Amino acid sequence: MALKVKADFQKVKKxxxxxxxxxxxxxxxxxxxLRPGDMLPPERELxxxxxxxxxxxxxxxxxxxQKGLIEIxxxxxxxxxxxNAGTEQLTETLGLMIRSGTLSVQDIGEFRQGIEGQIAxxxxxRATPEDIAILEDLVENAxxxxxxxxxxxxxxxxxxxxxEMGRIAGNALYQYAAQVVHDNIRKYYDNFLDFTQKxxxxxxxxxxxxxxxxxxxxxxxxARIAEQHVSRFNERMLKKESLGx
Amino acid sequence: MALKVKADFQKVKKxxxxxxxxxxxxxxxxxxxLRPGDMLPPERELxxxxxxxxxxxxxxxxxxxQKGLIEIxxxxxxxxxxxNAGTEQLTETLGLMIRSGTLSVQDIGEFRQGIEGQIAxxxxxRATPEDIAILEDLVENAxxxxxxxxxxxxxxxxxxxxxEMGRIAGNALYQYAAQVVHDNIRKYYDNFLDFTQKxxxxxxxxxxxxxxxxxxxxxxxxARIAEQHVSRFNERMLKKESLGx
DNA sequence: CTTTTTGAATGGTTAAACCATTATTATGGT
DNA sequence: ACCATAATAATGGTTTAACCATTCAAAAAG
Numbered sequence: 001m002a003l004k005v006k007a008d009f010q011k012v013k014k015x016x017x018x019x020x021x022x023x024x025x026x027x028x029x030x031x032x033x034l035r036p037g038d039m040l041p042p043e044r045e046l047x048x049x050x051x052x053x054x055x056x057x058x059x060x061x062x063x064x065x066q067k068g069l070i071e072i073x074x075x076x077x078x079x080x081x082x083x084n085a086g087t088e089q090l091t092e093t094l095g096l097m098i099r100s101g102t103l104s105v106q107d108i109g110e111f112r113q114g115i116e117g118q119i120a121x122x123x124x125x126r127a128t129p130e131d132i133a134i135l136e137d138l139v140e141n142a143x144x145x146x147x148x149x150x151x152x153x154x155x156x157x158x159x160x161x162x163x164e165m166g167r168i169a170g171n172a173l174y175q176y177a178a179q180v181v182h183d184n185i186r187k188y189y190d191n192f193l194d195f196t197q198k199x200x201x202x203x204x205x206x207x208x209x210x211x212x213x214x215x216x217x218x219x220x221x222x223a224r225i226a227e228q229h230v231s232r233f234n235e236r237m238l239k240k241e242s243l244g245x
Numbered sequence: 246m247a248l249k250v251k252a253d254f255q256k257v258k259k260x261x262x263x264x265x266x267x268x269x270x271x272x273x274x275x276x277x278x279l280r281p282g283d284m285l286p287p288e289r290e291l292x293x294x295x296x297x298x299x300x301x302x303x304x305x306x307x308x309x310x311q312k313g314l315i316e317i318x319x320x321x322x323x324x325x326x327x328x329n330a331g332t333e334q335l336t337e338t339l340g341l342m343i344r345s346g347t348l349s350v351q352d353i354g355e356f357r358q359g360i361e362g363q364i365a366x367x368x369x370x371r372a373t374p375e376d377i378a379i380l381e382d383l384v385e386n387a388x389x390x391x392x393x394x395x396x397x398x399x400x401x402x403x404x405x406x407x408x409e410m411g412r413i414a415g416n417a418l419y420q421y422a423a424q425v426v427h428d429n430i431r432k433y434y435d436n437f438l439d440f441t442q443k444x445x446x447x448x449x450x451x452x453x454x455x456x457x458x459x460x461x462x463x464x465x466x467x468a469r470i471a472e473q474h475v476s477r478f479n480e481r482m483l484k485k486e487s488l489g490x
Numbered sequence: 491c492t493t494t495t496t497g498a499a500t501g502g503t504t505a506a507a508c509c510a511t512t513a514t515t516a517t518g519g520t
Numbered sequence: 521a522c523c524a525t526a527a528t529a530a531t532g533g534t535t536t537a538a539c540c541a542t543t544c545a546a547a548a549a550g
Contacts, residue, residue: 015541016502018307030344042531053504055300058533059307062263066311067341075512076530085345089338093330096312099275100330103417111418114363122355172348173356177422260510261533287500298535303502320543321499 021050021060029069029082040070040080091180098184105188105241109234112181113227116162119178120210120226122169124219131168135161135211139204146204151195154203161207165226188237202232266295266305274314274327285315285325336425343429350433350486354479357426358472361407364423365455365471367414369464376413380406380456384449391449396440399449406452410471433482448474 028034040046043061047054061080064070068089070080097103123131138161145154162182166175206229213222273279285291288306292299306325309315313334315325342348368376383406390399407427411420451474458467 018502026341030341044531055303055505056503058300059304059502061532062304062307063311066308068338069341072532073512074510074532077513078511078531080532085338085342085347090335093313093334093338096271096275096314097330097421102330103421107416107418110367110416111422114359114419118359118363171352171355173352174359176342176348177356263533289500300536301534304533306501317501318543319501319541322544323500323542325501 017052018056018059018063021052021057022063024050025060025064026067026069034082036082036084038082040082042079087176087180090176091183094180094184105185106234106238108181108185109230109237112178112185113230113234115174115177115181116230117223117227119162119165119169119174120214121219121223122171122174123165124214124217124222126170127168127214131164132211132215134164135168135214138164139207139211142204142207146197146200149197149200151200154200155195158203158207161210165210185237188241189233203229206232262297263301263304263308266297266302267308269295270305270309271312271314279327281327281329283327285327287324332421332425332428335421336428339425339429350430351479351483353426353430354475354482357423357430358475358479360419360422360426361475362468362472364407364410364414364419365459366464366468367416367419368410369459369462369467371415372413372459376409377456377460379409380413380459383409384452384456387449387452391442391445394442394445396445399445400440403448403452406455410455430482433486434478447477451477 025034025040034040041049043054043057047057050057061070061072064080065072066089068085069083071083072078072080094103098105098108127135138157142154142157142161145157159182162178166178169175206225209225210222210229213219213225270279270285279285286294288299288302292302295302306315306317309325310317311334313330314328316328317323317325339348343350343353372380383402387399387402387406390402404427407423411423414420451470454470455467455474458464458470
């Protein structure tokens with residue numbers, strides 16, 4: 001953990017003082033004057049630097065914290081630490097939009113379908129022989145779990161395959177999108193406590209066919225199967241939901 | 246604008262009091278006890294309701310504001326108004342991730358390409374004859390602007406076509422994704438001050454071919470052309486960027 | 491009836507103090 | 521010397537009470 005950093009902050013003037021302070025600290029973080037892991041000075045010190053009251057400074061820190069730019073810890077040696085910009089905020093905001101009815105679960109499932117298809121397509125184009133080998137190992141592992149009837153282990157591997165394909169696709173935004181969507185739809189999928197042997201075999205076949213298509217350099221085919229794969233989840237989910245009414 | 250609403254708030258206890266207050270108000274908004282347009286009581290009143298200090302309450306309000314759940318206005322009749330959950334927060338967060346280097350412009354361009362393709366595909370499947378007619382009108386309008394050499398007007402219509410197709414696709418998440426990505430990439434596209442007559446004709450042809458594919462019920466073809474359409478922007482953008490180095 | 495003035499309601503800010511949590515340091519027993 | 525415990529200090533969390541700044545509406549002036 002790095003020590004405090006001097007960042008040449010300036011005194012404020014605008015309408016909402018705390019906003020001005022937010023802007024200054026955010027700018028320092030985004031232009032790498034402050035880097036992930038750096039600690040901001042203690043509140044009582046920052047207060048003097050900006051020449052504002054502690055209350056106003058704390059409003060600024062709340063905003064930065066909510067933006068995901070800093071993380072605040074208690075006690076001696078605590079304080080505000082600069083964070084890596086991650087997906088938590090995207091995930092949370094999307095979750096808010098779902099809960100507030102702005103988005104439907106169906107929308108998200110359909111979106112996920114397209115995203116996973118595109119990832120499969122890009123991954124097929126960009127996969128190296130080593131990448132394919134990794135996927136083959138995972139799928140072989142999944143085959144073993146399937147023959148053992150180990151549902152939980154199979155689902156873990158299924159997820160690992162999706163994650164690995166995201167890496168191979170080589171586009172961070174697709175990876176984030178897949179993760180955010182998955183995190184927000186997981187609680188609906190989790191109603192699949194009746195994940196039977198037959199379903200497991202269906203899904204295993206999907207994985208095998210996707211990797212085969214990647215080996216054969218058939219991006220369109222890989223995308224098609226990946227979409228179908230997600231589609232199967234979506235259909236079950238929607239059927240369950242309609243039964244719940 | 247609705248009046249104040251009674252929402253049965255409870256007194257607090259947790260570690261971070263302001264977080265507990267955030268949770269309670271957020272819950273009231275998400276379960277529709279508080280609806281968009283409703284005003285929260287004034288700070289001095291909320292303060293008493295929760296039995297906390299005004300400073301702590303204001304930290305809560307800052308967080309809710311940053312989440313996009315409320316909007317705060319000054320002066321008599323001002324206060325905290327419940328907001329519709331929109332895309333501003335997604336747009337801002339994505340912007341932060343770009344600026345902090347977590348995402349590259351190339352990633353976003355490629356993502357946009359896939360999104361617009363999927364929208365074109367879905368829109369083709371779901372378009373009614375009336376929808377097609379609207380698109381035809383827009384494209385005809387674009388043709389006129391092209392023949393007049395009216396670049397700005399053409400770009401406005403191009404955007405309107407994309408927006409309309411998003412509506413036809415019927416998936417709010419795809420629409421949001423397209424908007425968020427577009428908002429974050431616009432400043433890079435805006436370097437196209439050299440949008441020539443030839444480019445305009447190229448793009449007009451794309452639009453005409455997309456609508457044709459939709460009429461012919463060819464979702465794959467529509468998606469392919471839409472992707473190509475975006476791809477053309479991306480290539481120019483990347484070429485510009487590399488020249489800038 | 492229109493314009494101007496005034497006042498009240500509301501968010502924005504300050505100040506100084508105290509509380510709660512945590513890591514470090516000092517203490518004391520073995 | 522070592523380990524467990526207690527004291528200490530640094531830091532964020534909270535409270536209180538006051539005052540400032542902005543806005544809208546009602547009262548006053550013309």
